[in-house]
Amino acid sequence: MFETFLTRKLNIKYPIFQAPMAGGPTTPELVAAVSNAGGLGNLGAGYFTPGQLRDTIHKIRELTDRPFGVNLFVLEQPEEPEEETIEEMSDHLNFYRNELGIPQNPSVQKYSESFEEQVQVVLEECVPVFSYTFGIPSSDVIQSMKQRGIFVMGTATTVNEAIQLELSGADAIVAQGSEAGGHRGTFLKNASNSLIGTIALVPQIVDHVAVPVIASGGIMDGRGLVASRLWGQPPFKWVLLS
Numbered sequence: 001m002f003e004t005f006l007t008r009k010l011n012i013k014y015p016i017f018q019a020p021m022a023g024g025p026t027t028p029e030l031v032a033a034v035s036n037a038g039g040l041g042n043l044g045a046g047y048f049t050p051g052q053l054r055d056t057i058h059k060i061r062e063l064t065d066r067p068f069g070v071n072l073f074v075l076e077q078p079e080e081p082e083e084e085t086i087e088e089m090s091d092h093l094n095f096y097r098n099e100l101g102i103p104q105n106p107s108v109q110k111y112s113e114s115f116e117e118q119v120q121v122v123l124e125e126c127v128p129v130f131s132y133t134f135g136i137p138s139s140d141v142i143q144s145m146k147q148r149g150i151f152v153m154g155t156a157t158t159v160n161e162a163i164q165l166e167l168s169g170a171d172a173i174v175a176q177g178s179e180a181g182g183h184r185g186t187f188l189k190n191a192s193n194s195l196i197g198t199i200a201l202v203p204q205i206v207d208h209v210a211v212p213v214i215a216s217g218g219i220m221d222g223r224g225l226v227a228s229r230l231w232g233q234p235p236f237k238w239v240l241l242s
Contacts, residue, residue: 006172006212010067010129010151013038016225017214019180020044020071020131028056032063040129041066046073050117057125069129069153070122074137074187075115123148131155131174133185142169153214155185157194162205162213164188172212175202180217202231 004015018034020026022044031041043060045053053070060068094104119141122130126148133155145152146169153172154165162173176185177198184191196204198217206213215228 004212006214010040012040012067015229016040017069018042019216020069021182022046022071022073028059028063031060031068032066035064035066035068040069042069042071042129042131044071045118046071046133047113048118049113050121053118053121054125057121057127067128069131069151070127071131071133072115072118072122074132074135119144122150126150129153133174133176135187136165136168139169146171155216156205157184157186157191157201158189158196159201159204159208161186161188161194162209166209166211170211172214173205173209174214174216175205177201177215177217199227199231202228206232 002014007013007015012035014037016034016039018026018031018039018041020042023046026042026044028043031043034041041060041064043056045056048056057070090105097104115137119137123144127150129151130145131153136154142152151171152169153174154168154170155174155176156162156165157176157178162175165173174185175198177200178195179198184194186194188194198215198219202213202215213232215231219225219228
């Protein structure tokens with residue numbers, strides 16, 4: 001009952017994907033544990049430097065020989081806040097730093113890493129699965145991934161985004177319902193206008209694309225898993241992101 005197109009394609013046992021939570025929660029140990037248990041572990045690497053990303057991939061491979069994925073933010077033109085804005089926010093946060101007894105006015109590192117350099121690491125390390133959010137990589141990036149046999153997945157919060165992802169060459173689409181994510185993966189509309197619940201979003205996307213669809217958001221137990229599979233029928237074209 002657990003076999004789907006993606007479980008066969010990715011050589012995993014269960015239709016369960018661990019969400020790639022950026023900022024630290026998806027440690028090498030967590031990613032490897034999920035993959036070793038038969039799901040697909042995913043590393044949220046949006047904030048990693050290229051060096052950190054490579055080292056973490058190596059650590060995951062020390063802990064598992066099973067497939068896993070890396071998720072990046074599509075930030076081809078990173079936004080850099082003005083120095084004045086940084087100083088104003090730091091002054092505001094000093095009140096809380098004082099309350100917590102931590103140093104005030106810490107040094108601020110750059111706002112985001114180079115997407116191109118991160119992608120190069122994924123290509124060189126030939127990670128089995130590459131997923132992305134906040135947009136669509138260039139066709140060169142997607143084709144380079146596919147040439148190395150890397151499975152690519154994009155994040156959609158609306159039907160239109162899913163259609164664009166499929167047209168761009170995505171092998172599968174993560175349907176991110178409003179219940180999912182600390183931040184929205186919206187890229188065609190304002191995030192506040194793209195808050196469609198998972199139970200409504202998944203079947204709509206399934207009806208408009210031919211690639212597998214992965215449900216993301218609000219799925220907490222076995223009942224949610226069973227219900228999620230019904231949203232994608234017929235046939236069962238997708239697996240579960242949990």
